[in-house]
Amino acid sequence: xxxxxxxxxxxxxxxxxxxxxxxxxxxxxxxxxxxxxxxxxxxxxxxxxxxxxxxxxxxxxxxxxxxxxxxxxxxxxxxxxxxxxxxxxxxxxxxxxxxxxxxxxxxxxxxxxxxxxxxxxxxxxxxxxxxxxxxxxxxxxxxxxxxxxxxxxxxxxxxxxxxxxxxxxxxxxxxxxxxxxxxxxxxxxxxxxxxxxxxxxxxxxxxxxxxxxxxxxxxxxxxxxxxxxxxxxxxxxxxxxxxxxxxxxxxxxxxxxxxxxxxxxxxxxxxxxx
Amino acid sequence: xxxxxxxxxxxxxxxxxxxxxxxxxxxxxxxxxxxxxxxxxxxxxxxxxxxxxxxxxxxxxxxxxxxxxxxxxxxxxxxxxxxxxxxxxxxxxxxxxxxxxxxxxxxxxxxxxxxxxxxxxxxxxxxxxxxxxxxxxxxxxxxxxxxxxxxxxxxxxxxxxxxxxxxxxxxxxxxxxxxxxxxxxxxxxxxxxxxxxxxxxxxxxxxxxxxxxxxxxxxxxxxxxxxxxxxxxxxxxxxxxxxxxxxxxxxxxxxxxxxxxxxxxxxxxxxxxxxxx
Numbered sequence: 001x002x003x004x005x006x007x008x009x010x011x012x013x014x015x016x017x018x019x020x021x022x023x024x025x026x027x028x029x030x031x032x033x034x035x036x037x038x039x040x041x042x043x044x045x046x047x048x049x050x051x052x053x054x055x056x057x058x059x060x061x062x063x064x065x066x067x068x069x070x071x072x073x074x075x076x077x078x079x080x081x082x083x084x085x086x087x088x089x090x091x092x093x094x095x096x097x098x099x100x101x102x103x104x105x106x107x108x109x110x111x112x113x114x115x116x117x118x119x120x121x122x123x124x125x126x127x128x129x130x131x132x133x134x135x136x137x138x139x140x141x142x143x144x145x146x147x148x149x150x151x152x153x154x155x156x157x158x159x160x161x162x163x164x165x166x167x168x169x170x171x172x173x174x175x176x177x178x179x180x181x182x183x184x185x186x187x188x189x190x191x192x193x194x195x196x197x198x199x200x201x202x203x204x205x206x207x208x209x210x211x212x213x214x215x216x217x218x219x220x221x222x223x224x225x226x227x228x229x230x231x232x233x234x235x236x237x238x239x240x241x242x243x244x245x246x247x248x249x250x251x252x253x254x255x256x257x258x259x260x261x262x263x264x265x266x267x268x269x270x271x272x273x274x
Numbered sequence: 275x276x277x278x279x280x281x282x283x284x285x286x287x288x289x290x291x292x293x294x295x296x297x298x299x300x301x302x303x304x305x306x307x308x309x310x311x312x313x314x315x316x317x318x319x320x321x322x323x324x325x326x327x328x329x330x331x332x333x334x335x336x337x338x339x340x341x342x343x344x345x346x347x348x349x350x351x352x353x354x355x356x357x358x359x360x361x362x363x364x365x366x367x368x369x370x371x372x373x374x375x376x377x378x379x380x381x382x383x384x385x386x387x388x389x390x391x392x393x394x395x396x397x398x399x400x401x402x403x404x405x406x407x408x409x410x411x412x413x414x415x416x417x418x419x420x421x422x423x424x425x426x427x428x429x430x431x432x433x434x435x436x437x438x439x440x441x442x443x444x445x446x447x448x449x450x451x452x453x454x455x456x457x458x459x460x461x462x463x464x465x466x467x468x469x470x471x472x473x474x475x476x477x478x479x480x481x482x483x484x485x486x487x488x489x490x491x492x493x494x495x496x497x498x499x500x501x502x503x504x505x506x507x508x509x510x511x512x513x514x515x516x517x518x519x520x521x522x523x524x525x526x527x528x529x530x531x532x533x534x535x536x537x538x539x540x541x542x543x544x545x546x547x548x549x550x551x
């Protein structure tokens with residue numbers, strides 16, 4: 001049985017980037033209570049696929065990302081990434097955070113070059129790469145600025161460059177755009193799709209914004225509230241390339257939106273009931 | 275009126291306001307010093323106890339021209355400054371190191387917590403007497419006192435800084451590929467620096483006070499000794515004059531510190547940062 005599980009992702013290396021099998025996660029709260037954050041979550045992300053996880057705030061979506069990133073171990077079940085069981089931080093995985101995780105004491109250039117430098121890339125190449133990525137995310141002329149001199153959207157661009165420069169095979173995103181205003185958010189969503197389409201990364205994008213999930217993803221997992229379980233999985237069959245600001249008005253988008261909303265609402269009712 | 279005229283009017287109004295502020299400041303100084311001098315001369319206040327601006331100025335001039343009873347004024351300043359700077363540097367480095375080590379290690383932090391609290395509650399200036407007994411009248415006893423005074427301020431800030439380093443930032447560095455050592459160097463130390471920077475001015479002030487108090491308690495040179503000597507001679511003017519010298523030293527050191535800090539740490543401090551708490 002165990003052997004089988006180890007073998008399964010092996011045979012499917014080209015197919016599955018991430019696989020969660022019956023994963024549960026329990027943790028101890030500061031009040032010394034044990035709380036179940038995830039229960040029996042099954043999840044598959046194919047290579048190059050864009051998957052969104054939607055669910056009520058605080059339902060354990062971020063916990064899922066932490067498990068895939070190797071920041072924590074599941075209490076039960078198994079997590080596979082890139083053909084192996086997750087056993088720690090993998091250099092092929094990138095992570096974009098909800099909060100500003102840029103280093104405030106470094107310029108944009110040094111922030112973006114951080115990854116290559118940590119990975120002992122020759123200095124000249126690290127800087128050249130960083131400059132190229134700064135240009136690619138549209139931050140030309142801001143290389144020498146410090147994060148506090150940039151707007152929220154520009155900081156997010158820098159954060160994207162900082163992550164994409166490592167050319168991750170798996171990209172984990174934890175509500176990266178939730179702190180931005182509506183206009184900036186949709187610009188950044190398009191920006192993300194553009195960057196992603198020219199990479200081969202498989203993405204897990206966590207959000208509580210249903211429209212964001214539908215607009216971006218190939219598949220959307222709807223999670224219920226604490227403990228998180230998978231309520232439903234939906235294929236998003238909107239054609240690519242998509243333009244977030246336009247796709248929103250297509251009838252199919254609204255149809256999907258309605259469908260997912262009812263799932264989400266039911267999931268929340270579970271939380272609300274005593 | 276066009277835009278240029280409006281600009282000119284606005285800048286003239288600003289200049290006028292600035293002049294007003296400066297002249298009011300000068301006026302206050304003149305009034306305070308003047309009434310002090312007059313009340314001294316008319317006997318309203320006994321100049322024996324409170325001196326007069328003129329006698330203080332005379333004393334200062336005398337020190338500058340002929341030197342103090344214990345040698346040239348510049349030497350006294352240099353001695354006190356040397357003790358201050360040495361104590362400040364040693365105390366800061368020790369404080370930063372201990373703060374980072376304890377901030378990183380939960381067990382050590384929990385074990386030492388109680389001792390740090392106790393050590394913080396003890397009035398550390400009293401240690402000056404011990405140091406004078408142990409290290410003699412020379413510079414070492416003052417430096418030791420300054421080190422102790424500075425250490426706790428810097429330590430507390432460094433400890434706090436390491437403990438409160440943004441978790442997301444640490445995780446981010448690790449995922450970007452940082453080794454544990456790289457996390458310390460490129461995340462923990464810089465984020466502790468934000469806290470330490472806020473404490474530098476306070477701790478430099480502590481170092482100066484420690485040096486002066488140390489000299490007070492027993493020494494052969496320094497501004498503190500100068501104050502003690504003048505006090506022994508019942509020379510109020512001398513004590514005031516030494517105070518002015520000390521204030522000038524502290525102010526210029528503070529300016530220098532600000533300059534250095536902007537050179538070394540160009541990013542904003544926690545307090546003036548973009549407020550993502």
